[in-house]
Amino acid sequence: MRHHFGALPVVPKIFYKQNVQDNAKGADSVHIVADGEDFTLWFGEAKFYNSIADARLDAVVTSVINSLSTDKLKKENAIITSVSDLDDLPIATELRTKIKAALDNRESIDNLKPKIHIPILILHECATTSGTKDLTDAYKAEIIAFHKERAEAYYLKQIAKSGGIHKYSDITFHIILFPVPSKTKIVDAFVQVVAFYKGQL
Template sequence: MSKVKFEIFLDDSLSKVTSVAQLKIAFNKRLLSFVNDFEDGKWCYQDFQNYIWDNITQTALSERERLSLTDQGFTALYEAAKNLRLTDKDKVGEGSEIAEIFLYGLMRQHFKALPVVPKIFYKQNSQDNAKGADSVHIVVDGSDFTLWFGEAKFYNSIADARLDKIVTSVYEVLSTEKLKKENSIITNVRDLDHLQIDAALKEKIKAALEPHHSIDRLKPKIHVPILLIHECKITAAAKDLTPEYRKEIIDFHRNRAETYFLKQLAKSGAVHKYSDITFHAILVPVPNKAEIVTAFTKQAKQLKSG
């Protein structure tokens, strides 16, 4: 498991940290803030890159492939790199795969989740499956489970205009049609069968995802992690995890999360049983997006070319 030096600045119910009256009763919303470390007065770029490559197989290879390559680290990276797209329709979306991989690592390590649809693998191999959530996981709790459908973005900023686009994207994922499609993918790709969980629980999960069952029954089990890796002037100017830096980031992330969830709340009528779903805003500041994307793309192309 990766030893990256991320520190959690915030991990709480948004209703406990916000000053916005409308959100005081919004117990289905959480805010999580992850910050990378500094060394020798510089942000740890290599640690961030290492984290991405340490977790790439979770989303770029199927469970069967991961199992077959358990003791073949470089081969696994090579096979994973072959499934990367490395291109985006526009500059705004550049680096989207980095965010997707980061979210898979975060889901595994922080939320103890099990990947049931390696999205980069299936996006590469089936355009039909590319639509929908950026990550799909199951979290097991004893004899029960929750379903996690994630959104992952890497932006130059998280200004209001960007937040509006994320609201639209999240609600598209939560449409009944898209949720049923995701459920059918979970049961059809068979990765669930390879997970080391109780057989009775596997059958319980499969039964709950049957297409003839109402999505309404699943809403209390649905979580939506919304990862926003973003270029940050505060982080670019920092040289250490000082109390001043910590306070600036916490205040900034609280403000952005409050603004985002107010925008989401304003359009919540689009989703039936909206209050049953749990949302997690996950913010990760970086000093320079272009430097991260360039380094990742260069390494990925080297691997893809053999």
């Protein structure tokens, strides 16, 4: 997010979980992109699946649509303004004041929607990637074609379920598909690293 979009992290949810077994509530991460005297607000979704078949996409769509309810967005805004992260961002004081005013609970969410971006990161197990040793042009072409088809399928599903979201078209969505050869190996390696560092405490 920082390197590609210039986004500044505001609420890394992993640090605000109530217990170690808990999932992050609402957006998985919250970022702000400063653009001169204005800003955009990024509510990130992140998923890790063993495939991106239609059934999996349905689950992502449901999660994203649910996150866009007025109540959910107001709760996210309340979290942003209640923690100190926003005050620590390297932005102008005037812009920080403008952001806090826009996120005020008394402000209409509709006014904020043109500033909202939803990046949707989906890591997924991929047989093509698993069977590839080199980053060849043929491999890249196959993955690009596959991801374009899956992205189109995703957006069609999301649009079909967006009828209840007022000013849905004002919100900007970004789908980021990331193929990996094996979900199990990555999860196992992550668990081992976490266990190691927990043992150091």
